[in-house]
Amino acid sequence: MSTLKLKSKHRPFCFSVKGHVKMFRLALTVTSMTFFIISQAPEPYIVITGFEVTIIFFFIILYMFRLDRIINCIFWPLLDIINSVVTAIFMMTVSVLAMIPETTIYLVLGGLFSF
Template identity: 30%
Template sequence: MSEDRNKTTMEVDTAFLRSRRGILKLAEMVTLFVAFVCFAAASRPKYIAATALEFLITFLLLLLYMLKLNKRLTFFFWPLIDVFNSVFAAAFLIVLSLIALSTYTVKGTLGGGIVGLMSAVLLCADSVMLFKNITFNKPRNETINQGHK
């Protein structure tokens, strides 16, 4: 009976949070949250929505890796999805932050733009780190295990 209970419980991968990728994901979330707060203080709805959406996506990917759902939901190649998210989010945040910096009238927009650029740099680093780990000619389980280095 205890074996049946262990199969239904979720295992939390705390080692992921201590890994380079986990720390990078947490840093992305912190910078996205700070940018969100800055844009919210400046009352910029378009910027608020963009940073909140990317914060949510990053949080869900972090949750996916922490709960090891990427090993259960194998119909997607999660590292590649994470790379695409990081690349497109970085490009979007660079454009968004540059627009915020060039058109700011309130200090909150300036702060949000600067922190948004910092977040874009972290997203670029995440995409480079992930892309180095992805090799398309190895079996899937070897590629997934490399993501925790």
């Protein structure tokens, strides 16, 4: 019984629910950035989505190498929640702004994937 508990505790990040959510979030943000680049959207849209891709990638690498367990002076769940809230605010703003001006199909798709 203790070995089962031990295995579930040390499950690799890529196979955890948190890992799947992060990978899905990364895929959606990269898709959104791709649509913004194809539609030649204003540069701030591309920069904000690129910045979010970089941060999500940073967190994935951090959790894959278990650096959150090594660097224990930071409360990582709180940092992850703050990152998610800030990302949601930025992406909702970008998705709303992407739909207002002259819209192309790729700009609309980029805004939808950001939301």
